[in-house]
Amino acid sequence: xxxxxxxxxxxxxxxxxxxxxxxxALWVTSTRAAYSAVVGFVAYGLLMAIVWVRxxxxxxxxTEAALGTGLTGLLLLGAAAxxxxxxxxxxxxxxxxxxxxxxxxxxxxxxxxxxxxVLMLPDPAPTxxxxxAENLPPTGVGNPVTGVLLAHRAIDTLLESVVLVPALxxxxxxxxxxxxxxxxxxxxxxxxSSALTLLAQVLPPFGILIGIHLVWNGADDPGGKFQGATVxxxxxxxxxxxxxxxxxxxxxxxxxxxxxxxxxxxxxxGVAGIWLADAFLAYPEGYAKPLxxxxxxVLTLSIAATLGLLLAGPPASDHPSGGxxxxxxxx
Amino acid sequence: xxxxxxLLTIVAVSLGALFFLAGTVGLLRFPDTLTRLHALTKADNLxxxxxxxxxxxxxxxxxxxxxxxxxxxxxxxxxxxxxQLLAGAARPPDPDRAEMPARDAVSSHx
Amino acid sequence: MNGPTLFGLCGAAxxxxxxxxxxxxxxxxxxxxxxxLIGSGVFLLFGVxxxxxxxxxxxxxxxxxxxxxxxxxxxTGLVVAFAATSIAVALLLRLAETSGRSTLESDGPRAPSPxxxxxxxxxxxx
Numbered sequence: 413x414x415x416x417x418x419x420x421x422x423x424x425x426x427x428x429x430x431x432x433x434x435x436x437a438l439w440v441t442s443t444r445a446a447y448s449a450v451v452g453f454v455a456y457g458l459l460m461a462i463v464w465v466r467x468x469x470x471x472x473x474x475t476e477a478a479l480g481t482g483l484t485g486l487l488l489l490g491a492a493a494x495x496x497x498x499x500x501x502x503x504x505x506x507x508x509x510x511x512x513x514x515x516x517x518x519x520x521x522x523x524x525x526x527x528x529x530v531l532m533l534p535d536p537a538p539t540x541x542x543x544x545a546e547n548l549p550p551t552g553v554g555n556p557v558t559g560v561l562l563a564h565r566a567i568d569t570l571l572e573s574v575v576l577v578p579a580l581x582x583x584x585x586x587x588x589x590x591x592x593x594x595x596x597x598x599x600x601x602x603x604x605s606s607a608l609t610l611l612a613q614v615l616p617p618f619g620i621l622i623g624i625h626l627v628w629n630g631a632d633d634p635g636g637k638f639q640g641a642t643v644x645x646x647x648x649x650x651x652x653x654x655x656x657x658x659x660x661x662x663x664x665x666x667x668x669x670x671x672x673x674x675x676x677x678x679x680x681x682g683v684a685g686i687w688l689a690d691a692f693l694a695y696p697e698g699y700a701k702p703l704x705x706x707x708x709x710v711l712t713l714s715i716a717a718t719l720g721l722l723l724a725g726p727p728a729s730d731h732p733s734g735g736x737x738x739x740x741x742x743x
Numbered sequence: 744x745x746x747x748x749x750l751l752t753i754v755a756v757s758l759g760a761l762f763f764l765a766g767t768v769g770l771l772r773f774p775d776t777l778t779r780l781h782a783l784t785k786a787d788n789l790x791x792x793x794x795x796x797x798x799x800x801x802x803x804x805x806x807x808x809x810x811x812x813x814x815x816x817x818x819x820x821x822x823x824x825x826x827q828l829l830a831g832a833a834r835p836p837d838p839d840r841a842e843m844p845a846r847d848a849v850s851s852h853x
Numbered sequence: 854m855n856g857p858t859l860f861g862l863c864g865a866a867x868x869x870x871x872x873x874x875x876x877x878x879x880x881x882x883x884x885x886x887x888x889x890l891i892g893s894g895v896f897l898l899f900g901v902x903x904x905x906x907x908x909x910x911x912x913x914x915x916x917x918x919x920x921x922x923x924x925x926x927x928x929t930g931l932v933v934a935f936a937a938t939s940i941a942v943a944l945l946l947r948l949a950e951t952s953g954r955s956t957l958e959s960d961g962p963r964a965p966s967p968x969x970x971x972x973x974x975x976x977x978x979x
Contacts, residue, residue, distance in 0.1 A: 426856040430863040437867055437890055441874030446882045453886055460893060463860060467904040468918035472896075475931045480893070484935055488886065491942045495882055498955035505879030505956045515876045523869025530861035530898065533905065541906050541920040556921035557928070565925060572929045579936035586947040598946065607827035614820065618813075638932055722939040726947070 426466060433459050446499055447492040450485065457481030470634035471557040474626070478642035479719075486649065487723055490600050558630050558704075566693040570682065573711055574675045576718045584662055587726035593663035598725020599652055612654030619647035627712050631701075637708045641715035648720045662727045667717070674714025678707050748800035755797030762790035776833035780826050787822040791815055861901040867894030879956050881945045885938060892934045899923045899930075 436456040440449050457480050464473035507515070544556050561569045591597075602608065623643035630636030651657050660667045681703055682693035689696045695703050766786020773779045795815045802808045867890055874887030906920030949955045 423856060423859070426859050430859055433863055434866055434870070437870045440886055440890060441870050441878065441883075446880055446886075449883060449886055453889070456890075456893075460897075463863075463897070464900060466856060467860060467900045468907060469900050469903060469924045469927070472900060472924055472927045472931070475928050479935050480889075480931050484889070484938055487939055487942055488882070491882055491946060494946060495880075495949055495955045498949055498953065499880065501954065502880040502956055505958055507877055512877050516873055519869045519873040519876070522872060523865045526865035526868055526898070527862050530858060530865055530901065533861075533902070538906065540922040544921050557924050560921045560925040561928070565922070568926070568929055572932055575933060576936050579940055582940045583943040586943050598943070602828075605828060605831055607824045607831075611820070611824040615817075618817065636928075638928055719935070722936065726943055 429459065429463055429466065433463065446495060447489070450488040450492045453488065454481055454485040457485065471555070471630075471636060471639070474634060474639040475642070478639055478646070482646060483642060483649075483719060483723060490598060493600065555630060555633060555636070557634075558636050561636065566682070570675070570678050570693065573678065573715060576715065576722070577671060577675065580671065580718050580721055583722055584726050587662075587728070591727045593661060594727040595661050596659045596721060596724035596726065597728025599649065599659070599723065601653065601655060604655055608654045609656065612650050612656050616647040616651060619643055619650075623647070623712075623716070627708055630708070631705065637712040637715060641712045642719060644712070644716035645719035645723070648716070649723055652720075652724065659721075659724045670717050671714055671721070674707075674711035677710045681707060752797045752800055755793045759790045759793030759795075759797060762786055762793060766790060777830060780829055780833075784822050784826045788819050791818050857901045857904045860897060860904075864894045864897030864901065867891070867897065870894075881948070881955055881957050882942075884957075885941050885945070888941075889934065889938060892930070896927045896930055899927050903927075 433456060436452050436459065439452040440456060443449050443452065457476060461473045461477040461481065464470070464476055506512075541556075544560060587594075623640040625640075626635035626643060627637050627640035628635075630640065652659050681695075685694040685696070686692055763786045766782045769782025769785075770779050773782055792815055795811045798811055799808050802811065871887045871890030871892075871894060874890065875884050878884055878887060900919075900923070903920040903923035904918075906923070907918045945955065
């Protein structure tokens with residue numbers, strides 16, 4: 413191997429990354445305050461994005477940074493800020509020292525077992541990549557991950573975009589009865605500040621452009637509808653947090669159509685494939701690329717709306733800040 | 744010519760990394776929130792700017808260069824806003840802002 | 854030892870750490886965080902397998918750097934994990950709102966019941 417020195421210096425970088433990731437994970441599981449744990453989790457997610465790049469998975473890195481870190485971080489930070497008053501009582505529930513030691517030993521055993529599996533992975537690694545590379549040209553898509561998501565494993569992608577809708581129904585259904593149908597109220601609403609308002613006015617045009625760029629580019633380069641939709645959702649959330657717009661009421665019929673239209677178009681094209689291409693979710697010869705683009709475009713809108721609403725939380729009574737304490741019913 | 748461009752890359756990226764290092768040290772060592780913010784935003788703006796400047800000669804397509812510059816500009820925009828929001832949240836004497844820090848911090852992590 | 858193996862070991866350690874946090878941290882929000890760590894570790898193991906599959910290929914000169922099938926599955930997993938986390942957070946906020954607690958004990962503030970089973974139930978989907 414002539415590239416040996418390069419490999420070792422890369423290994424040093426990887427080792428440093430792994431140490432940072434593990435240190436932050438330790439911080440997330442063991443620090444005292446939930447809020448600082450969430451901050452640690454956000455930093456952890458950004459480092460994980462770098463790990464994904466090191467593993468040649470740029471599409472995953474984008475999803476991790478945008479969705480796994482950005483949106484999840486915002487969701488958890490909001491929750492941590494709201495739950496801070498209850499946190500002092502939590503210490504009582506901690507298991508005793510011996511129980512913790514036992515749990516720690518068992519968890520270490522599980523980790524060691526997984527590590528042994530990693531070390532014993534078969535050496536010419538089994539892979540589906542040649543099959544994908546072979547079957548990519550008929551789809552007309554250049555990014556193998558997009559090809560897999562929308563052509564070869566389309567049923568997974570369909571289920572995944574459908575599963576977001578029940579998740580949203582689940583979030584909505586924890587609303588208090590009187591609040592049903594109203595506007596979601598879980599987003600933090602800082603007192604209006606000119607800097608935030610400016611950002612919410614300046615950034616969204618660029619953000620929307622970047623979102624569309626990610627979806628469009630996703631056909632041939634890293635990117636795709638989930639990454640693009642996440643950026644679009646983030647722009648929407650930014651505008652909502654800055655208070656420039658109110659979140660739409662849950663009972664709004666146009667909103668509900670928007671939420672399901674992506675999945676409906678996907679299923680419609682899939683069912684049409686039974687007659688036109690002899691299989692559910694198969695695309696007719698020569699039309700794969702335009703159909704994939706059409707599905708991506710509509711799905712992006714639905715996914716962006718769903719992600720934004722998942723963050724916005726269950727409907728609260730009409731005023732956003734009035735949601736948390738207004739109904740003290742005993743379950 | 745190529746050598747000169749490579750040299751520029753090495754110098755600029757190293758300088759940028761140095762700024763990040765200094766900014767991190769400042770973030771850890773400075774006494775209060777406002778000075779820490781100063782260190783943080785310095786690292787973001789100058790450090791990232793130098794890294795981007797260093798990478799510009801290495802890109803193959805002009806569009807990629809535009810993308811790099813856009814990344815820098817967007818990072819500066821969000822850095823400036825976050826700095827403002829955090830500074831506003833950290834300002835102690837205003838009594839009716841006492842419960843706001845957490846919420847302001849939330850919004851700034853968008 | 855090479856890069857992917859190192860990350861694989863990191864993924865294994867993350868699963869262990871996350872599991873410990875899930876079982877030992879009393880606060881439900883901490884359990885959600887720990888569960889996300891477990892998921893992240895599992896995704897990392899997937900990613901390592903994807904990279905190894907691609908590594909065999911790029912050695913053969915096919916120009917693919919990672920196996921796209923596991924990578925697509927990881928993206929699916931990340932989206933589902935976010936959906937599950939948002940449901941868990943909504944349930945938790947509602948619990949705090951109605952009962953004034955942010956833990957999962959069944960009754961009484963000091964019941965040392967084994968935590969974790971209720972926290973993970975809505976998240977199993979990931």
